Amino acid sequence: MSTRTPVATTETRQYHTTHRQEFITITKDVEDFIAKSGVETGTVTIQSHHTTASIWVNEDEKNLIGPKDKLGYTHDLSRVLDRFADPEEEYGHNDVRDVNNPQGKRDTHLCTPDSCGVVHECINGHAHAQAMILTSSVTMIIEAGKLVKGIWQQIMLVELDHDRERTVTFLAQGLGK
């Protein structure tokens, strides 16, 4: 038997996103979690609970990721993502059947109609399509008790829908000391 202790531990965090295509750097939260976990050699898995908010590992340079209101122009990755799946395009997913749209294609949603029978908050076909590009979970390596990452690598939560409350679970597993 190994004399090193097997470890597996989780932590769940909430993030409040403030706008579409916000990229929130969460590297420090992941690194703090790894330090607490006691894993010396192993992996950390970062998993979004959502279908329109993804996890991405890349550079958090402002021209790439925004936000637009500080830049005064659209960030590069917003342009590329919206070209792939335009929010203004027609999606069957967005054609929600309600009192205003009795022939709507989408009748399977669980979004609750308001008191007027109108369904809000489901117009996000583009966000599901963009979520094909990015991934809902990422697994990275822990070595010598620290996250392995290159000089430019940051872990980001990417909001593909509008401002929302988002839940992310971290899991560290491997061998301790």
Add this chain to the structure above:
Amino acid sequence: MSTRTPVATTETRQYHTTHRQEFITITKDVEDFIAKSGVETGTVTIQSHHTTASIWVNEDEKNLIGPKDKLGYTHDLSRVLDRFADPEEEYGHNDVRDVNNPQGKRDTHLCTPDSCGVVHECINGHAHAQAMILTSSVTMIIEAGKLVKGIWQQIMLVELDHDRERTVTFLAQGLGK
């Protein structure tokens, strides 16, 4: 030493896909496997054995994922994937050298020619390209013996080629009770 038992176990399943861009929800198979595995805290990895069939975690809403024959129209993600890499486009990968096409660019394939020297079933350059977007394997978190997943998250096997027999391996690892 931990008093919890380290666990690692696998299971391999076959799926029969029936058409291009079929999205098959396999969440229950993964959850049943986790329950049998005895892992309380850890990860499950779901790996396709294929280069034109991927694993994706998202919402299985019919307007997003089809199938077309029940909808009567093309599902949203089919349109987006085919715009990224059109099946009708020319791919060097599809320019298979055989008796009908002696100058074909592709001479490295292992597809078996039929008795007439014609190679079938290899015309899938678009499916390899679309497989850049989706991933061949996904790792998710197990906590308290259950798959961590948000309310809309389903695990799907995505057929990017035509109807095929597909193989998927599940692995659960972590700590048991």
Add this chain to the structure above:
Amino acid sequence: MSTRTPVATTETRQYHTTHRQEFITITKDVEDFIAKSGVETGTVTIQSHHTTASIWVNEDEKNLIGPKDKLGYTHDLSRVLDRFADPEEEYGHNDVRDVNNPQGKRDTHLCTPDSCGVVHECINGHAHAQAMILTSSVTMIIEAGKLVKGIWQQIMLVELDHDRERTVTFLAQGLGK
């Protein structure tokens, strides 16, 4: 307690890439690493340290992945990736502020100016965008001491920027004999 030994071990390798959109097959390096690791049942994680070099599992057929100088034509995936995010397009990320471009949008980079105050080597907005499609790390399954992979699956390091020195870490974890 399990009588099988928990294992977690890492190895870091350097790769020299020679051109943009080079796909380097590293499957044998990963398989050699797994054999040395002693893991019988578990996972291998392959992680790039970079934001413009990714890991992809797919078929290494020459018409899909090149290189162009041997093919005499652009490989299929180069065309698809560049259509998604064209190197010739304008990116704020590339608008580097230096002596030649004092109004450049990008002032947050750490690229070192040369003795003339000109910043080189940062014109890679397209490569960051293409890195949204591919992923920086991949986790695959180890079963019976061997990498689980389908007949066509190869593990590739994908250079999205120009020729560079690249670092990749492998981690195997799970249960030994």
